[in-house]
Amino acid sequence: MTSDGGDLAIRARGLTRVFGALVAVDHVDLSVPRGMVYGFLGPNGSGKSTTLRMLCGLLTPTSGEVEVLGLRIPEQAEVLKKRIGYMTQKFSLYEDLTVLENLQFLAAIHDLPRAIAKTRIGEAIERYHFGNRQKQLAGTLSGGQKQRLSLAGSVLHEPELLLLDEPTSAVDPESRRDFWARLFELADTGTTLLVSTHYMDEAERCHRLAILQNGRLVADDTPAALCAALPGRVWRVRTTATRAAEAALRRHPQVLGVAQIGTDLRVLAQPMLDEATLRSFLSNSDAAQIETIAPNLEDVFVAATRGDEARAA
Amino acid sequence: MSPTRLLAIIVKELRQLRRDRLTFGMILGIPTLQLLLFGFAINLDIRHIDTAVVDQANTARSRELLAELAATGVVTLRAHAQTPEQLQDLMREGRISIGVVVPADFDHRLETHDRPALQVMVDGSDQTVQAAARQLAAMPMPGARANYQGVEAVNFYNPERRAAVNTVPGLIGVILTMTLVMFTGMALVRERERGNLEMLIATPVSPWELTIGKVLPFVGIGLVQVTVVLLLGKLVFAVPIRGLLIEVYAAALLFILANLSLGILISTLAKSQFQAMQLAFFTFLPQILLSGFMFPYAGMPVAAQWIAEVLPMTHFIRLIRGIMLRGAGLSDLPNDLLALAFIAAVLLTASTRRIRKRLD
Numbered sequence: 169m170t171s172d173g174g175d176l177a178i179r180a181r182g183l184t185r186v187f188g189a190l191v192a193v194d195h196v197d198l199s200v201p202r203g204m205v206y207g208f209l210g211p212n213g214s215g216k217s218t219t220l221r222m223l224c225g226l227l228t229p230t231s232g233e234v235e236v237l238g239l240r241i242p243e244q245a246e247v248l249k250k251r252i253g254y255m256t257q258k259f260s261l262y263e264d265l266t267v268l269e270n271l272q273f274l275a276a277i278h279d280l281p282r283a284i285a286k287t288r289i290g291e292a293i294e295r296y297h298f299g300n301r302q303k304q305l306a307g308t309l310s311g312g313q314k315q316r317l318s319l320a321g322s323v324l325h326e327p328e329l330l331l332l333d334e335p336t337s338a339v340d341p342e343s344r345r346d347f348w349a350r351l352f353e354l355a356d357t358g359t360t361l362l363v364s365t366h367y368m369d370e371a372e373r374c375h376r377l378a379i380l381q382n383g384r385l386v387a388d389d390t391p392a393a394l395c396a397a398l399p400g401r402v403w404r405v406r407t408t409a410t411r412a413a414e415a416a417l418r419r420h421p422q423v424l425g426v427a428q429i430g431t432d433l434r435v436l437a438q439p440m441l442d443e444a445t446l447r448s449f450l451s452n453s454d455a456a457q458i459e460t461i462a463p464n465l466e467d468v469f470v471a472a473t474r475g476d477e478a479r480a481a
Numbered sequence: 482m483s484p485t486r487l488l489a490i491i492v493k494e495l496r497q498l499r500r501d502r503l504t505f506g507m508i509l510g511i512p513t514l515q516l517l518l519f520g521f522a523i524n525l526d527i528r529h530i531d532t533a534v535v536d537q538a539n540t541a542r543s544r545e546l547l548a549e550l551a552a553t554g555v556v557t558l559r560a561h562a563q564t565p566e567q568l569q570d571l572m573r574e575g576r577i578s579i580g581v582v583v584p585a586d587f588d589h590r591l592e593t594h595d596r597p598a599l600q601v602m603v604d605g606s607d608q609t610v611q612a613a614a615r616q617l618a619a620m621p622m623p624g625a626r627a628n629y630q631g632v633e634a635v636n637f638y639n640p641e642r643r644a645a646v647n648t649v650p651g652l653i654g655v656i657l658t659m660t661l662v663m664f665t666g667m668a669l670v671r672e673r674e675r676g677n678l679e680m681l682i683a684t685p686v687s688p689w690e691l692t693i694g695k696v697l698p699f700v701g702i703g704l705v706q707v708t709v710v711l712l713l714g715k716l717v718f719a720v721p722i723r724g725l726l727i728e729v730y731a732a733a734l735l736f737i738l739a740n741l742s743l744g745i746l747i748s749t750l751a752k753s754q755f756q757a758m759q760l761a762f763f764t765f766l767p768q769i770l771l772s773g774f775m776f777p778y779a780g781m782p783v784a785a786q787w788i789a790e791v792l793p794m795t796h797f798i799r800l801i802r803g804i805m806l807r808g809a810g811l812s813d814l815p816n817d818l819l820a821l822a823f824i825a826a827v828l829l830t831a832s833t834r835r836i837r838k839r840l841d
Contacts, residue, residue: 246685254683256679256680256683264497274684279485
């Protein structure tokens with residue numbers, strides 16, 4: 169164990185993975201403190217899954233240094249596998265085994281002694297509400313139930329670090345809320361969680377957030393700090409010709425994003441843009457009401473990803 | 482290797498198999514159906530059958546006859562033995578398929594025409610040899626009358642010339658190849674296709690545990706299939722088991738191992754279950770055509786014989802016919818036993834070297 173490995177669950181420096189001509193993950197630096205719910209936000213294909221797979225030793229990095237729970241990856245990946253849980257994006261338990269059989273299988277795969285396995289499986293069935301579904305085939309469970317079962321299965325061996333790859337992408341909002349309540353329960357017991365998602369409301373719940381765009385890390389802070397870093401850049405525009413105004417605003421390079429919220433327009437602008445300039449972009453400018461509003465994570469996300477494109481261009 | 486993990490995989494496989502009714506049915510259905518379908522004979526004329534001779538007369542006429550015999554091209558003289566008993570030993574060991582005995586009073590018999598002058602011993606455990614022997618039996622004797630039946634053919638091991646007796650032992654090889662290579666070929670690919678493998682490789686389970694755990698249940702299934710064929714063969718077709726039953730199972734076990742290794746190798750090469758199935762058929766076809774099950778080994782061109790020698794089924798069919806029909810022991814057939822063991826070892830090594838516990 170290295171000197172700074174003690175309070176960090178994950179430490180990655182210059183993590184890179186190349187598939188042929190595609191740079192899937194491009195020099196990502198990451199520090200995940202222990203006991204934290206750490207979010208991984210990014211659009212599809214931004215490199216979230218590839219990064220997670222490298223962190224748990226499933227993929228070999230093309231270059232870069234990775235240390236997870238004080239172990240060097242990929243060299244010590246087999247030792248690491250006893251201490252982490254990994255929940256795949258797609259349901260990866262056996263659909264033709266029952267709930268109970270899947271849990272028994274996972275307990276045995278992690279070499280849990282029989283008595284401990286029995287207690288933990290009993291607890292998991294209780295905690296994740298499978299009491300009356302123990303004998304049901306996993307393939308016949310609903311999307312939310314499948315995710316609950318996957319989670320129950322991946323924490324049977326009480327891992328120190330749990331990596332979850334878009335765990336709620338195929339789940340209804342009610343089940344998502346319930347699922348996140350479970351994640352925070354786990355965090356309370358000291359488990360470190362790294363969760364990838366493309367839902368803003370989920371990202372907002374994380375203690376800390378990393379935003380990935382085209383394989384690069386474009387932001388990394390607490391959700392509050394990320395929002396606070398965008399003062400005076402988000403505007404609410406109320407006008408009569410909403411659609412025309414939206415089209416007009418989109419044409420200007422200083423406007424990073426426009427979204428219609430009800431009858432209003434929510435505008436994310438470059439830092440130097442003032443109200444008068446913004447007003448001048450609109451054709452019926454006198455009728456429009458313009459005011460600054462508090463940024464949310466969606467704005468952070470757009471600012472981070474668009475800003476990145478602007479820099480690249 | 483952890484016994485808990487290994488057991489976990491075996492139990493999981495058996496549970497999944499129990500729920501897959503169709504596959505479960507095929508394990509018993511395939512041997513039954515094939516046995517009943519292949520109960521028909523495939524008769525073909527062949528040439529260059531390995532033959533040994535005992536020439537107890539050793540006269541000018543007997544030597545002339547043997548030269549003519551060789552000239553027909555039906556047989557190839559491999560050895561000269563001293564006694565008919567030696568011929569029987571050679572035949573049981575599978576070195577020859579036909580034995581020719583020239584009695585000491587050969588010339589006298591030709592003069593008097595009271596008894597057949599020549600005795601031909603035929604290995605009845607190979608149906609194609611029987612057909613060739615009928616050609617020999619019609620061969621005219623030097624200087625004899627046209628209607629003199631000069632050759633007495635004695636059919637060893639299958640005197641009634643029943644096709645089932647020849648087909649059933651070979652069928653064990655066909656059924657094991659067909660089901661086991663396919664099942665194991667698909668087994669690992671299925672885990673990958675359904676996404677289970679990504680979950681599994683993030684756990685401490687080792688490639689060896691995964692492979693052996695998945696394959697061991699199929700060893701049991703293979704032995705069950707052998708039993709089904711042996712039982713049906715005995716009950717429906719009265720096929721004898723002249724050798725030791727334990728040696729039948731020992732040969733089958735070695736052959737099962739070779740097939741499972743081939744299946745694993747296929748599953749490491751294939752990207753989808755469909756590909757695995759195609760690859761399994763690709764290995765299955767030459768085995769069924771060249772192993773001597775369907776067409777006689779002796780009738781094949783040399784190149785085809787070389788290919789046949791590297792196929793596990795060729796050696797297994799020789800072993801199983803030897804044990805079941807000729808009452809041979811494994812020690813009588815060391816070449817095929819060693820060849821089969823060697824092929825199994827090569828396949829096992831090749832397949833385990835290809836199993837990796839990474840996604841890339």
